Amino acid sequence: MAQVTLRPTRPYAYRLALPGAVFAVIAVAVVAPGLLTGTDPLAADPLHALEGPSAAHWFGTDHLGRDVFSRVVHGARHSLSIGVAATGLAAAVGVLLGLAAGLAPKWLDEVLARSFDVLATFPELLLALLVIAITGPGTANVIFAIGIAQIPNLARVVRAQTFVVRRAGYVEQAVTFGLPGPALVVRHVLPNVLGPVLVLATIVLAQSIIAASALSFLGMGPQPPAPEWGAMLSEARNYMRVAWWQALFPAAAVAVTVVSLTAAGRVLRYRFEGRDT
Amino acid sequence: MSATSAGGSAATGGTPVAAGRTPPARPAPPLPETSGRPSARTAGRGLLRAMARRIGSGIVVIWAAATTAYLALLAAPGDTVDILIGDGPDTPEIRAGIIREWGLDRPEIVQYLSYLGRLLQGDLGRSYQLQRGVGDILAEQIGPSARLAVAAAATAIVLAVLIALVTAGRGPWARRAVSGVELLAVSVPTFVIGIVLLSVFSFSLGWFPVSGDEGWKSLVLPALTLALPAAGVLGQVLREGLEKALEQPFATTARARGLTERALVARHALRHAMLPGATLVGWFVAQLLTQAIITEAVYGRPGIGRVVLQAVTGGDMPVVMAVVILSAVVFVTVSTVLDLLYRVIDPRLRSS
Numbered sequence: 133m134a135q136v137t138l139r140p141t142r143p144y145a146y147r148l149a150l151p152g153a154v155f156a157v158i159a160v161a162v163v164a165p166g167l168l169t170g171t172d173p174l175a176a177d178p179l180h181a182l183e184g185p186s187a188a189h190w191f192g193t194d195h196l197g198r199d200v201f202s203r204v205v206h207g208a209r210h211s212l213s214i215g216v217a218a219t220g221l222a223a224a225v226g227v228l229l230g231l232a233a234g235l236a237p238k239w240l241d242e243v244l245a246r247s248f249d250v251l252a253t254f255p256e257l258l259l260a261l262l263v264i265a266i267t268g269p270g271t272a273n274v275i276f277a278i279g280i281a282q283i284p285n286l287a288r289v290v291r292a293q294t295f296v297v298r299r300a301g302y303v304e305q306a307v308t309f310g311l312p313g314p315a316l317v318v319r320h321v322l323p324n325v326l327g328p329v330l331v332l333a334t335i336v337l338a339q340s341i342i343a344a345s346a347l348s349f350l351g352m353g354p355q356p357p358a359p360e361w362g363a364m365l366s367e368a369r370n371y372m373r374v375a376w377w378q379a380l381f382p383a384a385a386v387a388v389t390v391v392s393l394t395a396a397g398r399v400l401r402y403r404f405e406g407r408d409t
Numbered sequence: 410m411s412a413t414s415a416g417g418s419a420a421t422g423g424t425p426v427a428a429g430r431t432p433p434a435r436p437a438p439p440l441p442e443t444s445g446r447p448s449a450r451t452a453g454r455g456l457l458r459a460m461a462r463r464i465g466s467g468i469v470v471i472w473a474a475a476t477t478a479y480l481a482l483l484a485a486p487g488d489t490v491d492i493l494i495g496d497g498p499d500t501p502e503i504r505a506g507i508i509r510e511w512g513l514d515r516p517e518i519v520q521y522l523s524y525l526g527r528l529l530q531g532d533l534g535r536s537y538q539l540q541r542g543v544g545d546i547l548a549e550q551i552g553p554s555a556r557l558a559v560a561a562a563a564t565a566i567v568l569a570v571l572i573a574l575v576t577a578g579r580g581p582w583a584r585r586a587v588s589g590v591e592l593l594a595v596s597v598p599t600f601v602i603g604i605v606l607l608s609v610f611s612f613s614l615g616w617f618p619v620s621g622d623e624g625w626k627s628l629v630l631p632a633l634t635l636a637l638p639a640a641g642v643l644g645q646v647l648r649e650g651l652e653k654a655l656e657q658p659f660a661t662t663a664r665a666r667g668l669t670e671r672a673l674v675a676r677h678a679l680r681h682a683m684l685p686g687a688t689l690v691g692w693f694v695a696q697l698l699t700q701a702i703i704t705e706a707v708y709g710r711p712g713i714g715r716v717v718l719q720a721v722t723g724g725d726m727p728v729v730m731a732v733v734i735l736s737a738v739v740f741v742t743v744s745t746v747l748d749l750l751y752r753v754i755d756p757r758l759r760s761s
Contacts (some may be wrong), residue, residue, distance in 0.1 A: 250473040253691065255699040258736055262478065265721045265729040266485040266492065342598045346703055349600045350718055365604055369707070372604070373612050373619075380608070383601040391596040398592075 147399045151392035158389060161208035171202035173359045182375045192377035194368065200378055203359035204385050210360040211386070214275050214353065215341035221279030222286050222340075223333050229283065230290025231325065234298065235317065245291060248284045256281035260343060261352075269352040278343045282336050289332050290325055297324045331404050334397030338390045345386050361386045456752065463748055467741035474737030475528055478730035479521060489513060495724035497537030510535065528734065534727035538720070543731040546716060553622050554712035557704070558697050560628055561635035565643060565693075568636060572644030573682060574674065577651040587645050594641020599700045603634040603707035620709030631708045635700055639693055643686055650682030657681070683754050690747045691740070698736050 160167055177197035185192045191200035233244035251259070256278070263277035297303060303320050311319070345362030347353050354360040356367065361382040368379035485492050490507050497503075507513065512520050527534070533543040572590070576583035610630060611619045618627045654660065655678050663673050705714030713732065720728035 247473075250470055251477070253470055253695075253737075253740065254474065254477070254733075255695040255736070257699040257702065258733060259477075261702075261717060261721050262481050262729055262733055265724055265726060266481060268724065269722065338596065342596075346598055346600055350703065350706055351722065362600070365600060369604065369607075372608050376608050376612070379604050383604055387593075387597045387601050390598070391592060394596045395592060 148396060151396040151399075154388060154392040155396075158208055158212065161205045162212055165202075165205045165209065168205045169199070169202040171199040173198065173203040173206040174357050175199070182371060182378070184375075185377055191381040192375065194364075194375070194378045195371050200364075200381050203364060204361070204381050207359040207361045207364060207382065207385065208389075210271075210354050210358055211341060211345055211348075211362070212389070214271060214278070214344035214348075214360075215337055217275045218278035218282065218340040218344065219333055219337045221275065222282035222336060223329060225279070226283045226286025227290050227322075227325070227329060230287040231294055231317065231322070233287065233291040234294025235321070241291075245288075248288045248291070251284035252288060254281075256339070257343060257346065260347065264347070264352050269355075271354045274344060274347050274353045278340050278347070281343070282340060286329065286332065286336065289328060293325045293328050294321060297321050300324070327404060331397065331400045334393060334400060338393035338397060341386070341393070342390055456749075459752070460749065463745050467745050470741050471734065471737045472525075474734050475525060475730075478733045479524055482726055482730065483517075492724065493726050494537045495720075495726060497540070497723070497725065503537065507537070533731040533734070536720070536725055536728045538723045538725040538728070543727050546728065547713065547731060547735060550711060550713050550716050552712075553710055554701060554705070554714065556628060557631055557635065557701055557710065557712065560632035561639070561697060561701075562693070564632050564636035565639040568640035569643035569647050569686070570679075572640065573647035573651050577648050577674075578655055584648075587648055590641045591645040594638040597638070599634060599638065599703045600707050602637055603631070603704055606630050606634055607707065622710050622712075627708070627710070631704045631710060634704050634707065635697060638700070639696055643689060643693065646689060647682050647686050650685045651678055654678040654681035680754055684751070687747060687751045687754070691744050694740050694743045698739060 175198060177193070179197065180189075180193050181195055181197040183189060183193045183197075189199050189201065191204060194200055194203070229244065229248075233241045233248070236244065259281035260274075260277035263280055264273055267273040267276065298321065303316065306316050306320055344353060345360070345365075348360045348362030349366045351363075351366065354363060356363060364382040365379055365386075368375070368382065372379050482489065482492065489511070490504055490513065493507050493511070494503065512523050515523075531544065533547070535541065536543050536546055539546060572587060576587050607619065607630060611617050617630050621627055651674070655673070660673060660678065663677060664670075668676075701712070702714035702717055704710075705712045706718060713735075716728060717732050719725070720732070
């Protein structure tokens with residue numbers, strides 16, 4: 133439950149420290165994986181297949197003798213880029229639709245709002261699978277599918293926020309002084325709607341990364357030999373009796389990333405909206 | 410997927426919102442017809458009206474699911490006949506059959522209406538991959554999936570109540586521990602939990618079979634995989650509700666009457682704590698439905714999940730569309746039933 137804190141800055145900084153450190157490592161892995169590992173994630177070495185963690189291979193080797201550490205590091209780019217792209221797509225379309233509903237005449241708003249509500253009742257993974265059934269598997273299609281599945285939630289938040297902003301004193305004043313509609317939306321409504329969207333986007337990003345790795349795990353995402361975390365887990369499942377490390381490290385990578393993102397998203401939400409859960 | 414969506418509302422069909430700023434608007438309760446305690450008659454009428462409203466909105470959700478599935482089919486690029494066939498056998502006879510079945514030579518609005526009409530008669534169409542009626546395929550596979558879902562739901566509820574009972578009123582460390590568990594529950598993907606359980610209990614300890622569906626033993630780990638995240642979220646909500654209830658004046662009164670703390674929790678507080686839990690019902694059902702697909706894949710279990718994945722990979726649209734509709738039906742049924750149960754838990758709701 134939200135508690136009234138007199139000195140709000142310190143606890144937040146403290147709670148953001150750990151996720152921040154994780155993001156820093158992940159950012160390096162995404163931008164310059166070469167800094168963390170010099171090994172090629174695709175280089176197979178069948179003579180050293182399924183070897184446990186050692187000084188040469190920190191996370192061991194997989195069934196083809198590829199270095200699991202290198203694959204986890206390089207996998208960050210695959211796994212995160214799908215999540216980020218899907219979130220970007222959902223945010224762009226969600227903001228447009230939400231703004232449209234919030235500013236539209238009442239009947240149009242009713243239609244749009246009801247559609248968001250109903251679509252939001254569908255589990256996102258199912259919507260994503262429906263899209264993939266049509267487009268077929270693959271990285272771009274997974275981005276598209278997850279993005280579409282996340283739109284209704286974002287659009288709802290934007291719509292609700294647009295209603296709040298619309299009634300604000302500064303908007304009323306701008307109208308009074310004759311600011312034309314489009315300028316009003318761009319200069320006053322949009323910037324004030326975006327705050328909560330950015331906070332929600334952190335959580336949506338976390339969920340998109342889960343969805344992306346889940347779909348890859350199910351074989352719908354990047355195809356082998358791409359080192360995507362979910363796809364790696366799916367391969368590792370067959371060798372778990374002999375090589376726990378092949379499954380454990382990609383699993384931990386997904387979990388740590390998403391836990392950090394969710395934790396950060398909650399801190400941000402508490403900070404900007406005073407809500408804890 | 411979206412386990413953060415802990416802001417749903419059971420009353421509107423349990424729309425889960427990921428961190429939604431505004432929870433979905435509940436229909437405004439009509440003003441009570443009589444002041445004070447509602448008479449049995451108005452309460453009965455209130456219940457009937459609420460049921461009618463609930464069933465009405467349920468029908469809208471199912472219709473929307475059917476329409477979304479249909480629009481997805483139309484929106485797909487390429488020839489509808491090709492899409493419906495997917496990776497199935499492609500002969501002129503089958504093509505003619507599809508055109509006849511879906512009425513593809515008729516105007517679009519007529520096609521749509523006849524599609525809805527066939528759904529109303531319980532005709533879910535034909536799988537072009539398996540060359541069989543979709544209804545038969547689903548009926549055959551629903552058993553293992555239903556067993557899994559029921560076992561998982563029961564496990565999740567028991568675990569959540571345990572978490573709440575053990576930690577409520579135990580001070581800040583308990584609160585932090587439970588919210589930490591909840592954070593893990595919404596963040597760790599189901600397949601990761603499944604892989605970890607599988608690795609420890611099947612591969613290392615050998616307690617449970619690695620895959621398949623033979624007897625209760627092969628149900629334990631999949632049910633636990635599905636139940637753990639749900640229990641984490643539900644447990645936190647129940648715990649908060651329980652703590653709040655134990656601070657209420659009625660709790661003080663009950664203690665003053667000499668009720669033991671345990672009896673107070675069992676007879677009074679738990680009931681109150683269940684109310685906020687009930688708002689998660691929609692999220693909970695959606696969670697079970699979709700995560701079951703992943704869990705079935707992790708454990709190599711037969712069931713609807715396997716059918717869906719095969720259909721999605723093969724582009725077998727009639728099957729995918731039917732599953733979307735089926736999940737809407739399950740979702741609406743469960744949340745309607747639980748919403749009515751909600752009124753049994755809390756007599757105060759019966760008047761509105």
